[in-house]
Amino acid sequence: MGFRTELTRNYREITLRNINSFGSTITPTVSKDFLWNRNYELSYDLTRSIKIDFTASNLARIDEPEDIEVVNRYMKSEYEKWKDAVWKEITRFGRTTQYFHDINLTYTLPLNKIPLLDWTSSSIRYTxxxxxxxxxxxxxNIGNSIKNSNTLQLNGQFTLxxxxxxxxxxxRLLQPVNVKNQQKKKTKKVMYDRSNMVLRAGEPRVIFHKLSTEEVVVKFFDGENKEIKGKNEIVNENKISFTPDSSYNNVRVLIEGTVEVSPNPIIIFFxxxxxxxxxxxxxxxxxxxTQGTLLPGYTPKTSILGMIKEEGMFAPGLPFILxxxxxxxxxxxATEYGWITTSTYQNNPFLLTHNETFNGRANFEPIPGLKIELTxxxxxxxxxxxxYIAEADGTFPDSTxxxxxxxxxxxxxxxxxxxxEKFTRESYENxxxxxxxxxxxxKIIDRLxxxxxxxxxxxxxxxxxxxxxxxxxxxxxxxEYSQQVLxxxxxxxxxGSDPDNIKLxxxxxxxxxxxxxxxxFDGLSKIEFVKKYTRNVNINHSYRATYNIGNYLSNPDFYIDYDLESGLSFMRDLQNNFLGPVEINSVSINEQFGPLLNVDITWKNSLLTRFEYRKSRNIVLSLSSYQITETSNNDIVIGSGYKFKDVQFIVKSGxxxxxxxxxxxxxxxxxxxxxxxxxxxxxGDPQAAQGKMPYP
Known part of the structure; x- marks a missing residue:
């Protein structure tokens, strides 16, 4: 909570002398201001999520007696009269010339306190x-003027x-992949087991195990389950050869191998x-x-929070001051409360304003290195x-x-x-x-x-x-020339929309x-072949386009017959087209590829290479001349450079x-x-209005 007050009095008296006539006197010229400014502040947290801030300022003037122009303490009678009048004004806090207050209410939704919604955050702010x-x-007596405004702000963020x-x-899918783990292949154990074999000393015995691997461990056992000694030879991934030192009957062979497991392609794709x-x-x-109101000709004064009690109610009302x-x-x-002056000299308009702004943003990274920002x-x-002005007899009309x-x-x-679309000398007509x-x-005509x-x-x-x-x-x-059609x-x-479905x-x-x-996209820098020659490779692309209505104006002749409840006007223009609610002079589409393609390469030898292609156009539909003006720009930039590492600079100082x-x-x-x-x-036929191709 805070309060600040400031009293300021400016008094300036100028007396001129007539040097040609010493006996004559000239009435002094006086300029005086006595101002009293009061400022209030209040901040209060209703809860942890709700905060209120209130600031107000009251600008007042201490009116001095009009019949006392010169303030001189040696003129005791006039000075006492002036002092009494001024003190009386001070005790009444002066005459308010302007009152202003501002209220801010901020509410942070406690969504992050809910376990299932802790990935969201949202706030509401009202001013x-x-x-x-x-x-x-x-x-x-043209009356005072009052105005208000409100701003509602909604903000939301979703951390998906x-x-x-x-x-x-x-x-698990979103965890960064370790390179070593990625290179480590999945394997499984396979086995080949065969019994009742006969081995002859010094004679190679070929075994077709068909395990599809050369990473095998081969063991031969005799009838007593003792391992037989000999020479093993891995012929290929499906065959081995064993030469025993002695002859054996009832021999068992056990081959254990390790094979790579190929992942399921369906699982990989999924x-x-x-x-x-x-x-x-x-x-x-x-x-x-943001909405605002300006009401001129307002006769009530101000007292508490800019309001004053008039005939049992506070003017202009709590909703208005909020x-x-x-x-x-x-x-x-004017008609119900009697707050508007009946003076015909009041000729200022009643104003209403309305502004809306929406911004959306999303960040998308489908693969590592590729980042897409949507706006x-x-x-x-x-x-x-x-x-809303009174008639000469002091009465007000039924509407504005x-x-x-x-x-x-x-x-x-x-x-x-x-x-x-191509815009060459031969093709611009099409x-x-x-x-x-x-x-x-x-098609639009048929729908309307x-x-x-x-x-x-x-x-x-x-x-x-x-x-x-x-x-x-x-x-x-x-x-075909109606604004509602074009x-x-x-x-x-x-x-690129369907004319049968587009909004009218x-x-x-x-x-x-x-x-x-x-x-x-910077993923090329991670490819081994590219890394051999470059340090960084960055590719950029951007697209931005806006549809604009430069200015629209209400049609004074537009009229709806509310008795028929159709919401359509019967008034026509000079071409017998039905009038729309607003008149629009032109609409436009501004499009920019900034850039369409940009490639920046930093090579291993510190050489820099740059290529950029920019493209833009502005399409303006004139609804008065029934024509489209299309302005297109194409820019190609080719650049090169060199990066000097760790260059030493010497800067002199004091x-x-x-x-x-x-x-x-x-x-x-x-x-x-x-x-x-x-x-x-x-x-008519298309015309090439102008064009040029400058070079550096």
Whole structure:
């Protein structure tokens, strides 16, 4: 807990002299400020997992009497009057000009305390803020302004390796393989036993034991089970020869061998597949949502925690000062609570903001040395503004006026399928993705018209507003240039999706997120043949793409007839297309292979070799000019260098000189870049807008 207060008074008096008229006096110019700032802090741990932090600041002004401009203690009557007024203001803690507080609540979920869930961790953080700003002092009474905001953050992490280790079989598979144990082959004992044999002195006797090994121990026994002496010869892995020193009857031969056990290929395949699936090591995510409200024309003052009691209730209410957003707060404050000024000079808008950000990440290592990092992203911003101003007679309308909504959108995407189209002088006119885009429009038209036909009785998709039959694949209210048609067709064509299943919303949902990736591989450095010539071999590949809506704006003519409960608008544009809820000027796909392929080699002789191929493109669909502008870049970098080991450096300093050793890398790169810009029009031929190929 903490409290800090600060009183600041600034007083400046300037008196000018008229040097041409000694008898005249000029009224002094006075500038004065008397400020009182108070700051509060409170931190409290409700439990080990729940923590609360509260900070507040109150900015107040000590108002001085307006009729006393010059403060002079020698003018006793005026000075006493000024002092009484100032002390009275101080006892009332001054006139608040701004109040602000911030509340942070952090909750760490105790999942790691549960044995079955100790591989997970998660936390929730809520931040709420509230600000009250005083109105300027004038006769117009435009009211104060209040605003709030809240941020909800969710974080989660899943350490899957800890989960796998709970299963003994998985734990064994994930243990590092010892090289010696890996080289040590599994074997088993085999035996050949035969009796009632006859041996002649000095005559070799061949035994076909068929044990498939030359690692054998051969023993011959007589009828009394005594070992017979002689000369053994291993002919091959299935045959031996024995020459006894004497002759024997009723002889027994015992051959024991060791053979290598070949592992079951099915088991090997299963274990390698399982080990690859267990390569998913870690998954994490974060979600953040921020909302805010700005309400101008607010007449109540501030007292406790930025609230004040008005007609039996605290204004603006506990939920508002905690940061919660109420989209209907302007109407309630004006018509139900009487908190909004009736002055027509108040012309500031009522604002609502909403921001969402999602990030996901996963680390995958299917085989040693191969690391794959998957990432996902989605950001969405919405800003709403409207006016709630009293009429001339002091009454308020039933709803806000001048509603407007705008924002932007971005999410991770995959356009890999169309990334390698050729853009040569001869082939740039033919783009399979663009041709798909044009053909997909008609499938989207059929879906949109079918949805409206199922929802609205009497709607005929095959005739226009005048009852004339439609041709060329268009439907009633949907042609090939409609915004509601172009955007889903664009996403399906360049994203490789099925136009019959893609979502028809202009703002994609979380289900449309696609992962990006980064791949690194250093396993070649562990191959014996490669190790003979190199020290390190690193291969990298990265892919990143985003689908973006630069800005969208609510359509003022969009209207839904709620009586029909269809959720569809009947308003049309100049082309007789049904209007959507928002107007979007352009959408784009930004794609980067950074790099498509990168190979870095450090040779045994310290020579460095580098090759890198980068590729990127930006595809912009203009919904006003009905064209796609595609900008592509291709970069090739070839480099070489040398690493000088333990180079000695001498650095001079104030107390002498010091010697340091460090590796020195000298590199030289050559790069080639090819840029092209192609404009593809829906109602015209493609054009090569610009392009160049600079060399270093």
């Amino acid at each position: 709420g803020s509230y600000t009250w700003d005083a109105a300027p002092i004038n006769e117009y 390796t800890t989960l796998y280790n709970k299963v003994a079989y998985f734990k 274990e390698h597949t399982t080990r690859a699936l267990l390569g998913l090591k870690n998954v994490s995510f974060s979600y953040s949502r 940061g919660f957003q109420d989209k209907d707060i302007a109407r309630k404050a 996902a992203l989605r950001t969405y911003t919405r800003n709403e503004s409207s006016y 006026r001048g509603y407007m909504r705008n924002g932007n959108f971005s999410m991770s995407f995959i356009a890999f399928g169309s990334a390698f 783009s399979p993705a663009f041709e798909k885009f044009k053909s997909y429009r008609y 018209a079918g949805n409206r036909d199922n929802a609205i009785p009497g709607y005929d998709p095959d005739t226009d507003v005048d009852g004339n039959p439609l041709v060329n694949g268009t439907k009633n209210g949907y042609n 955007i889903p067709a664009f996403m399906a064509a360049y994203g 919303s202009n703002i994609p949902s979380y289900l449309n997120i696609r992962p990006n990736w980064r791949i690194t 107390d002498g000189q010091r010697s340091f050793k460090s590796d020195l890398n000298l590199t030289a790169d050559v790069s080639i870049r090819d840029n092209k810009v192609i404009v593809r029009k829906l109602d």
